[in-house]
């Protein structure tokens with residue numbers, strides 16, 4: 173965890189309303205693990221006392237980038253930062269995705285730009301598998317070619333059917349899981365035949381709460397491991413203020429776990445969902 | 448130019464500079480250790496602790512507002528024994544003085560937690576929170592009714608030899624009454640102020656932004672309120688005041704000292720920038736040196752009002 177005065181290397185529209193912001197971050201960049209985030213002091217948002225957390229999309233010694241769209245005052249202000257402008261960062265923060273277990277076949281599930289948080293995981297996992305991306309409409313499904321270039325087979329679902337199959341991403345996942353379970357062989361993206369048994373599947377997911385819960389429920393029902401990246405409001409981002417808590421199961425009941433420190437990635441098994 | 452003497456004393460607690468962090472905004476210390484040189488601070492004040500573990504409020508617990516934020520965390524914590532086991536050993540490798548913020552649901556709770564911590568040599572002082580706006584039990588009530596207030600401070604006083612800092616609620620008709628009561632009950636200092644009871648509503652859902660419905664406002668928005676309360680209290684008591692409320696810059700801290708504070712705490716500013724407290728220390732020192740002011744005592748309460 174470091175605090176760093178980075179500067180904007182690149183800031184442009186990426187797709188539709190989504191923007192890509194690349195920052196120089198020689199201290200933080202090389203430290204980032206898949207699923208971690210940075211806490212950003214938004215420039216020129218003087219009335220704001222809080223930073224804004226962003227999942228890291230890509231990171232290396234040359235810098236780190238985030239993908240975002242305008243959802244509130246913070247992201248609206250962020251759209252105005254210009255090349256060369258300083259941006260203060262704290263990061264990398266949180267506990268990210270573990271690497272897949274030995275002999276496991278990874279499956280990625282993302283809703284909207286949740287897949288930005290999965291990119292580093294996709295790039296660094298030694299075994300490539302299938303990635304399920306969902307969005308309201310085709311414009312919400314990002315980075316498909318980038319994941320394919322890494323060797324992933326990408327399956328898409330949109331609510332309006334404008335890209336891929338129509339419906340929720342979890343429906344596409346269900347159908348595929350059912351095929352796997354009944355032993356149907358699927359074509360791997362690299363062209364090689366995948367012959368993994370169903371129980372070797374390990375899920376990594378990021379997206380809206382309802383999607384995460386649905387993915388977690390399916391995994392648990394089928395005895396699979398699922399890692400979910402949970403999104404909660406944050407204040408400090410470093411585990412100090414107890415704003416970002418979720419309920420984590422314990423032997424006797426539950427305890428609070430901090431999404432910014434103990435998470436954002438949790439094993440689906442640990443999460444006690446609240447209605 | 449001579450270096451100014453930044454030392455301040457709160458009873459037996461010696462701070463090498465007048466800047467601590469505000470309870471609840473700096474966790475228990477370790478959370479910020481990777482970003483802040485803890486030994487640079489005049490003291491560390493940890494999150495409020497009661498006798499038993501406590502779960503606190505439902506989420507959402509914080510909400511950003513113009514120039515500040517609301518919080519209704521509700522004082523979750525590991526309890527006194529949990530704190531001793533889990534966090535006190537961490538401080539063995541640091542020399543920074545430690546102030547532990549305590550609270551209770553009942554007067555008995557307050558005296559028990561004070562008694563438990565009294566044996567812990569690493570703890571330099573206790574800050575009694577009688578002003579949390581976010582717990583139903585006790586909490587704000589002890590801070591706004593002067594008879595209950597005295598009962599709590601008396602109860603804690605007889606159970607501890609450690610310096611006692613009483614944290615005052617801002618939402619009282621006359622802060623001087625509470626400041627004097629704290630002094631009369633034998634407190635070594637008062638801290639002013641806790642967050643101010645406040646509320647925000649989502650106009651679309653028509654529901655409060657916080658699960659607790661109301662919370663406490665902190666940050667730059669409350670600074671002028673805090674400065675006024677410190678100024679009033681300073682004229683009523685002789686024990687030191689730790690001023691807080693929206694301190695972000697060295698100039699903010701100096702304003703509190705000129706109003707009458709002996710020391711200050713940096714709170715919400717640590718969320719904005721974890722290096723805030725250290726920057727405040729450096730800036731206060733530089734400003735005093737530039738003006739040829741030799742000590743905090745020389746500056747304290749010099750407001751021309």
Ligand SMILES: Cc1cc2nc3c(=O)[nH]c(=O)nc-3n(C[C@H](O)[C@H](O)[C@H](O)COP(=O)(O)O)c2cc1C
Nearest residue numbers: 469470471495518576640641665666692693714715
């Ligand atoms: C998230 C948060 C948690 C807090 N928790 C406590 C607490 O446990 N005990 C306490 O006495 N004050 C607590 N406070 C109040 C602060 O210590 C401080 O009095 C108040 O925030 C004003 O200072 P500031 O404007 O610099 O933050 C909390 C404040 C915030 C923002």
Ligand code: FES
Nearest residue numbers: 407409413414432
């Ligand atoms: S945001 Fe403060 S504890 Fe997670």
